[in-house]
Amino acid sequence: MKRVIFLVMLLLLMVGCRQSQQEGEAGTAELTIELMEPAAPTMSGDTEMVVRVTDAAGTAVDDATINIKGDMTHAGMMPVLANAAGGSDGLYAVPFAWTMTGDWVVTVRATLLDGTWSEQQFDLTVSE
Amino acid sequence: MTSLHQPAPRYDLLQAPLIGRLLRWRWGRLVGQLLLLAVALLMLFDGFTGPKLAPTNIATVVTWVHYRGFVMFALLLVGNLFCMSCPFTLPRTLAKRLSGNGRRWPRRLRNKWIAITVLLLFFWLYEWLDLWASPLLTAWIILAYFVAAFVLEAFFAESPFCKYVCPLGTFNFVSSTISPLQISVRSQDTCHTCVGKECVNGSTAVLGCGTELFAPQIKSNLDCTLCLDCARACPHDNVALAWRNPLAEVSRADTWPRRWDVNLLILIFAFTGVGNAFGMVPPVYQLEAWLMGVLQTNNEGLILLLVFGVLDLLLPVGLGVVAAWGSRKLSQNHESLRLNVARYAPAFAPLAFAIWFAHYAGFHFLTGALAIIPVLQNFLLDVGISWFGQPNWALGPLLPMSWIDPFELLALLVGTAASLHVVGERARLVRDEFAAQLPWIFLLLVLAVSALVIMYLPMEMRGVG
Numbered sequence: 227m228k229r230v231i232f233l234v235m236l237l238l239l240m241v242g243c244r245q246s247q248q249e250g251e252a253g254t255a256e257l258t259i260e261l262m263e264p265a266a267p268t269m270s271g272d273t274e275m276v277v278r279v280t281d282a283a284g285t286a287v288d289d290a291t292i293n294i295k296g297d298m299t300h301a302g303m304m305p306v307l308a309n310a311a312g313g314s315d316g317l318y319a320v321p322f323a324w325t326m327t328g329d330w331v332v333t334v335r336a337t338l339l340d341g342t343w344s345e346q347q348f349d350l351t352v353s354e
Numbered sequence: 355m356t357s358l359h360q361p362a363p364r365y366d367l368l369q370a371p372l373i374g375r376l377l378r379w380r381w382g383r384l385v386g387q388l389l390l391l392a393v394a395l396l397m398l399f400d401g402f403t404g405p406k407l408a409p410t411n412i413a414t415v416v417t418w419v420h421y422r423g424f425v426m427f428a429l430l431l432v433g434n435l436f437c438m439s440c441p442f443t444l445p446r447t448l449a450k451r452l453s454g455n456g457r458r459w460p461r462r463l464r465n466k467w468i469a470i471t472v473l474l475l476f477f478w479l480y481e482w483l484d485l486w487a488s489p490l491l492t493a494w495i496i497l498a499y500f501v502a503a504f505v506l507e508a509f510f511a512e513s514p515f516c517k518y519v520c521p522l523g524t525f526n527f528v529s530s531t532i533s534p535l536q537i538s539v540r541s542q543d544t545c546h547t548c549v550g551k552e553c554v555n556g557s558t559a560v561l562g563c564g565t566e567l568f569a570p571q572i573k574s575n576l577d578c579t580l581c582l583d584c585a586r587a588c589p590h591d592n593v594a595l596a597w598r599n600p601l602a603e604v605s606r607a608d609t610w611p612r613r614w615d616v617n618l619l620i621l622i623f624a625f626t627g628v629g630n631a632f633g634m635v636p637p638v639y640q641l642e643a644w645l646m647g648v649l650q651t652n653n654e655g656l657i658l659l660l661v662f663g664v665l666d667l668l669l670p671v672g673l674g675v676v677a678a679w680g681s682r683k684l685s686q687n688h689e690s691l692r693l694n695v696a697r698y699a700p701a702f703a704p705l706a707f708a709i710w711f712a713h714y715a716g717f718h719f720l721t722g723a724l725a726i727i728p729v730l731q732n733f734l735l736d737v738g739i740s741w742f743g744q745p746n747w748a749l750g751p752l753l754p755m756s757w758i759d760p761f762e763l764l765a766l767l768v769g770t771a772a773s774l775h776v777v778g779e780r781a782r783l784v785r786d787e788f789a790a791q792l793p794w795i796f797l798l799l800v801l802a803v804s805a806l807v808i809m810y811l812p813m814e815m816r817g818v819g
Contacts, residue, residue, distance in 0.1 A: 244403060244404070244736050244737055295747060297407055297408075297409045297410070298409065298815045299409075299484065299486070299487035299815050299816065300408065300409070300418065300486045300487065300634075300718075300815045301408045301409050301411070301414040301415040301417075301418045301419050301486060301722070301725070302409065302415055302419035302718055302719075302721065302722020302723075302725045302750065303409060303721070303722060303750075303815070304721065304722070304725075304748070304750040304751065305409065305747050305748075305750075307747060307748060326812060326813050326814060326815070327636060327812065327814040328813070328814040328815040328816055329487075329815060329816045331407055333407075347407075351816075354636075
């Protein structure tokens with residue numbers, strides 16, 4: 227019985243240690259990230275994403291670095307990665323090539339010059 | 355005593371240096387099981403507590419990419435290695451010891467009907483709940499396997515979970531009918547004079563065959579978990595793990611001659627291979643939308659039950675019976691439909707395996723095997739270990755992407771050729787004329803072309819919300 231209690235305690239400790247379980251630890255920048263385009267992405271033509279970054283006061287942030295990671299819902303599928311730096315009026319245009327149709331989870335991270343960052347996820351469905 | 359006049363196997367892996375000793379070692383299986391148990395516990399931990407995005411979670415990546423890929427390669431090159439090292443049977447062994455063997459599994463259920471039902475139920479749940487996209491549900495499935503194996507073993511003898519229920523086992527059993535290794539014996543005479551039959555009965559130190567197969571009579575890998583308990587229990591060191599022609603088992607005339615369950619399982623296994631791939635291409639969503647319109651319902655579970663009920667159950671059973679009826683008509687043979695199905699259904703095993711292999715090993719594994727590296731890096735970072743650096747999410751494919759289509763094509767062509775060869779062999783053994791083979795050849799080709807078309811369609815994954 228003691229072993230079981232020990233194992234349960236160890237498990238809870240491991241869960242507690244996970245960075246992703248600790249609220250407020252993931253990123254420290256208070257930024258708002260909005261996905262302006264595309265609302266309905268398609269595979270055709272050159273595509274780009276437009277994200278808007280504002281700070282807690284609602285002021286546009288132009289000096290962030292934007293990292294975008296697009297994941298398919300199936301494990302093991304290659305993600306699409308894209309980056310951009312230097313926005314205008316808080317808007318960042320990032321070239322982005324969808325590799326297939328279906329449901330995508332797009333994670334946008336904005337990192338400020340001091341290294342603090344904020345992250346936001348968007349669910350999108352890509353059609354032909 | 356009369357000799358049974360069966361030659362000793364020429365290539366016995368159990369006699370090979372090092373690997374043979376390791377396989378026969380009393381704790382050999384346990385080492386493999388403990389290793390996979392550690393992996394399973396890690397998957398459970400990350401599945402329940404880790405990232406919710408499937409491509410970044412160990413539970414989903416290992417289950418839907420690596421498990422399936424490794425299993426397919428193992429079955430093709432060696433045999434049923436997963437069942438050999440199955441971690442779910444560890445609590446099963448504990449349950450067996452606690453319950454003192456339990457009752458006999460009901461005679462009426464000693465067949466593959468439950469296994470077929472559970473397999474179909476699993477594939478339906480896979481589509482309906484988008485299991486590939488949910489670390490949490492994947493973790494629950496892993497947990498459910500442990501619980502089911504424990505409970506069934508606590509109440510019944512004969513490893514009913516492995517033999518009659520487990521969908522992974524069912525998948526592996528059918529696939530292993532074309533694996534190159536099979537349990538055999540070195541001398542039939544030794545078995546003939548053996549008193550204890552420890553290979554199946556067990557000894558004081560070692561359990562006998564969990565699924566109650568008798569080594570000298572084994573003609574098929576079906577139901578063999580490759581646990582090698584028979585080899586460890588045999589006091590005469592007479593059990594062999596012999597290399598064989600991978601098509602030998604399904605080419606024999608006496609392969610499951612009177613069993614509807616096993617023969618329909620093979621047909622269903624082949625059609626579910628196509629159905630499972632069909633669930634990942636755009637036409638399935640068009641079909642779902644059309645059905646929702648026609649039936650005036652938004653119940654996706656019901657729609658998927660209809661789609662995959664037809665693809666995975668109605669078509670293999672219906673077309674199998676129609677092919678058997680056509681075969682009898684064309685050859686003016688008056689044998690029963692069951693005999694005709696039993697003659698030709700085993701020929702679908704190579705093609706069925708090829709379809710699954712092209713999908714799981716050819717596509718998912720070869721395009722995503724290296725994804726486990728950033729996933730593990732991410733996991734370690736998440737628990738505070740930064741020794742392995744930041745994850746490189748661009749890692750994924752093992753081969754250049756341009757090689758994947760030809761790889762899948764090759765797998766399907768080899769599988770089709772092997773199945774056609776087996777049809778001919780099985781017909782030749784009973785002197786069935788070519789006309790009798792025609793409906794089955796036609797069905798094989800239709801299935802192969804369907805698989806090929808689907809594999810070449812663009813992929814479309816759904817599974818968010």
